[in-house]
């Protein structure tokens with residue numbers, strides 16, 4: 089546990105900062121856990137405790153700010169107000185360090201000044217600015233051994249979501265202060281552990297922002313990429329409770345489904361006394377979206393799931409990918425999804441587009457607009473033809489799917505859950521998602537080549553995709569033609585051979601960059617497997633088989649060839665291996 093903080097753990101934080109003492113008074117010594125050769129010993133005596141900034145290229149970087157609160161001690165002289173900790177939902181309301189007897193303007197006290205600086209990067213609109221943002225590490229004071237001071241619980245990693253200037257009162261006098269709304273990020277991918285090596289890397293002036301990100305938790309990297317728009321996806325979340333199902337056809341569910349999503353105690357329509365409905369209905373996150381896609385209620389024939397709903401969803405995702413509106417009119421849906429059902433449905437099933445059009449509502453991801461409520465009891469093709477309603481993803485689902493990572497992941501989940509036993513190439517083409525079938529993508533001009541078969545397509549890909557041959561040669565030279573997956577150096581009659589593979593393909597819809605950080609050196613076998621999504625690189629750099637997660641080895645890296653974690657993650661999403669709970 090040296091060098092790590094675990095969410096929820098109570099640590100001893102005393103005046104004795106000797107890092108060699110592991111345990112003090114029965115609790116891990118925080119100075120042991122945060123011991124560093126680079127950074128000075130941490131401070132936790134105040135509410136807002138910054139770690140000293142370091143100068144990096146054209147900017148300064150603060151390794152972290154440690155926040156300490158006493159949320160359960162409100163009302164004391166020291167803490168006259170209430171910081172609110174809603175750890176279940178990953179929300180903290182934190183009050184700044186202005187006090188009633190301060191004469192400086194609000195924002196000029198030491199702590200507020202630090203957090204105001206932090207806020208500039210946390211609210212930033214570009215990835216470059218967010219890469220400089222200081223992580224907040226939140227601790228809460230807890231009483232142990234009958235001592236109210238000297239023990240803290242690590243609550244997690246947070247970003248400032250919002251700041252408000254407010255008026256507070258103390259001893260009958262009012263004064264201004266700042267109220268910070270913090271969002272806790274999910275450390276589930278790291279088993280709720282925060283590695284101090286990340287904070288250390290941030291304090292190392294010789295490392296670039298990109299290099300420090302290699303050490304960051306997955307949720308932080310995602311937040312740096314997407315900003316606050318990514319918060320629904322990366323926020324620390326409570327145990328998810330699904331919407332109640334209208335009709336429990338448990339026999340048709342995969343085993344274990346019901347324990348994953350226990351039905352809430354009351355029906356959807358009956359409000360729970362004292363609990364707002366909002367609180368029981370979890371916000372749709374990417375992880376919940378994937379779970380809903382995996383557990384569609386579908387008819388089964390001979391043990392195989394019907395493809396009506398999955399095909400309709402694939403078609404709707406393709407619309408989303410083209411930037412079209414989420415609702416499609418019934419006549420268009422009937423025509424296009426009907427065609428898909430005819431070609432790709434199960435042999436014995438009838439192509440009934442009205443079935444998914446209507447019944448996808450139970451997925452919680454789909455809604456229908458413009459169908460008269462009084463006719464809902466008798467839905468038929470003629471009723472649909474007559475009133476021409478529209479249907480499509482809910483606003484929330486549509487918004488999430490506009491994120492290319494989420495969309496790639498969703499497509500992969502549908503493919504492996506409902507179409508695993510088929511080759512899928514023609515399906516992906518017909519549905520309009522051909523580019524998601526492989527890591528390199530497709531170019532719009534290659535329709536003819538697409539028709540001429542896999543061997544030739546592969547050959548044309550190689551010459552087309554490596555746009556900068558010099559760059560490809562350079563990276564192959566760096567690795568001396570050794571495959572980064574298996575280490576093999578393929579011998580030719582004279583010399584050796586390897587291939588440069590783009591992690592995020594240059595073709596549509598991936599549009600990856602032709603740069604060193606987006607290239608891997610692979611042997612031909614592993615190049616094909618990587619391109620066809622048969623293998624992926626997990627967040628720890630382990631190469632895994634997509635089908636069963638089996639470890640194939642560790643990605644072989646060179647210090648002079650840093651590979652972008654964002655691009656690796658993009659590839660994982662294409663493989664359907666980017667959900668925190670997988």
Ligand SMILES: [Zn+2]
Nearest residue numbers: 571574611614
């Ligand atoms: Zn290899």
